[in-house]
Amino acid sequence: FTVLAFESSADDTCAAVVTSSREILSNVVIKQHDLHEGYGGIHPMIAIEAHQRNLPIAVKRALKEANVSVAKDIDGIAFTRGPGIGGCLSVGSNAAKTLAAALDLPIVGVHHMQAHALTPLLTSWPNPPKFPFLTLLVSGGHTLLLLATSLTSFRILATTPDESIGRSFDKVSRMLGLKWTAFGPGAALEQFAGQQWDADLPDIGNFPRPLRGKLGFSYASLHSFVERCIAAKQGIQNIDEGFKLALARGFQTAAVAHLEEKLLLAFEWCAQNKIHVQDVVVSGGVASNSYLRERLAECLKTVDTTVPISLSFPPPSLCTDNAVMIAWASMHRFLARDHDEYTIGLRPKWSIEELSS
Numbered sequence: 001f002t003v004l005a006f007e008s009s010a011d012d013t014c015a016a017v018v019t020s021s022r023e024i025l026s027n028v029v030i031k032q033h034d035l036h037e038g039y040g041g042i043h044p045m046i047a048i049e050a051h052q053r054n055l056p057i058a059v060k061r062a063l064k065e066a067n068v069s070v071a072k073d074i075d076g077i078a079f080t081r082g083p084g085i086g087g088c089l090s091v092g093s094n095a096a097k098t099l100a101a102a103l104d105l106p107i108v109g110v111h112h113m114q115a116h117a118l119t120p121l122l123t124s125w126p127n128p129p130k131f132p133f134l135t136l137l138v139s140g141g142h143t144l145l146l147l148a149t150s151l152t153s154f155r156i157l158a159t160t161p162d163e164s165i166g167r168s169f170d171k172v173s174r175m176l177g178l179k180w181t182a183f184g185p186g187a188a189l190e191q192f193a194g195q196q197w198d199a200d201l202p203d204i205g206n207f208p209r210p211l212r213g214k215l216g217f218s219y220a221s222l223h224s225f226v227e228r229c230i231a232a233k234q235g236i237q238n239i240d241e242g243f244k245l246a247l248a249r250g251f252q253t254a255a256v257a258h259l260e261e262k263l264l265l266a267f268e269w270c271a272q273n274k275i276h277v278q279d280v281v282v283s284g285g286v287a288s289n290s291y292l293r294e295r296l297a298e299c300l301k302t303v304d305t306t307v308p309i310s311l312s313f314p315p316p317s318l319c320t321d322n323a324v325m326i327a328w329a330s331m332h333r334f335l336a337r338d339h340d341e342y343t344i345g346l347r348p349k350w351s352i353e354e355l356s357s
């Protein structure tokens with residue numbers, strides 16, 4: 001079964017072709033970071049216009065790279081139904097429905113976060129995580145710790161009421177005035193923090209440790225701490241490279257330590273509830289951070305279990321938004337002939353706990 005999938009929930013326009021035998025025939029991502037610079041986040045109208053401009057290009061490229069004919073080789077079309085920006089979602093969903101109607105193909109609308117969470121079932125083959133597993137979804141829009149008990153059942157163990165870890169990375173990167181490339185401000189911060197530096201770094205004080213001992217995330221106080229340090233020096237222009245590096249490293253360490261603490265608490269919660277978890281899956285854009293990957297692997301060694309916990313990450317290109325994950329998350333439904341009607345609506349706000357409702 002070959003799926004053509006579209007993803008347009010936020011600021012990336014994506015199209016991909018994936019088969020039920022786990023072949024990724026193409027994976028096209030057209031980013032628009034630069035268009036939103038100066039707005040302090042995604043500007044919905046600009047994002048919608050960019051999706052409208054870019055989706056036809058992405059689809060054409062995805063079919064060409066996959067070397068398939070849409071009329072002969074595609075068996076179903078998947079799209080992101082939610083959560084996301086309504087206007088952005090509608091670009092992908094309308095395109096999917098119209099194309100499917102013209103070609104008389106079935107459609108499946110996919111939950112964006114479920115797709116992030118299920119990516120390792122595709123990428124860690126032949127040793128995929130086994131249910132029940134813990135999933136940490138760390139992206140621009142979310143910081144979620146989930147217990148996954150099947151392809152469609154997820155329980156939220158922790159989330160953030162304020163800022164996501166990804167946006168917090170983005171804010172600190174901008175505050176420090178870091179230059180960034182196609183991978184965005186978060187990746188620029190990781191690169192800056194990881195640079196070789198032989199001299200001693202100045203003492204910047206201790207970062208806050210929000211919600212200590214509780215299963216919940218909160219990132220706002222971490223980037224506020226950086227903001228206060230910069231304000232105390234009357235602006236970034238008065239800050240030397242060593243102090244900047246101390247801020248970047250301090251922030252990255254505190255942001256990841258926050259995840260470590262909550263992950264260990266989730267294991268305690270599972271033990272108390274007699275849920276035997278052996279696998280941890282970490283996905284979302286921030287999961288491409290290699291410091292985070294090293295730290296989480298270390299922290300899981302301290303969990304008291306009979307068998308070592310296996311930790312899996314999708315490759316970085318499938319951690320950020322992409323349509324491969326949308327195609328893959330739709331596959332079990334296509335194979336079960338559980339399609340959606342062409343009239344299906346969008347779910348811009350859609351909790352992952354309400355997948356089947």
Ligand code: ATP
Pocket residue numbers: 009010011112138139140141142165166167169170183184185186187188190284285286287288289290319320321
């Ligand atoms: P969501 O998936 O929740 O709707 P999104 O689409 O914005 O949000 P992703 O594309 O999954 O999220 O991830 C983007 C986020 O990941 C950005 O905030 C970006 O800065 C962050 N990010 C990407 N690479 C890194 C990295 N190496 N280190 C830290 N953060 C990173």
Ligand code: FE
Pocket residue numbers: 112116139284285320321
């Ligand atoms: Fe995403």
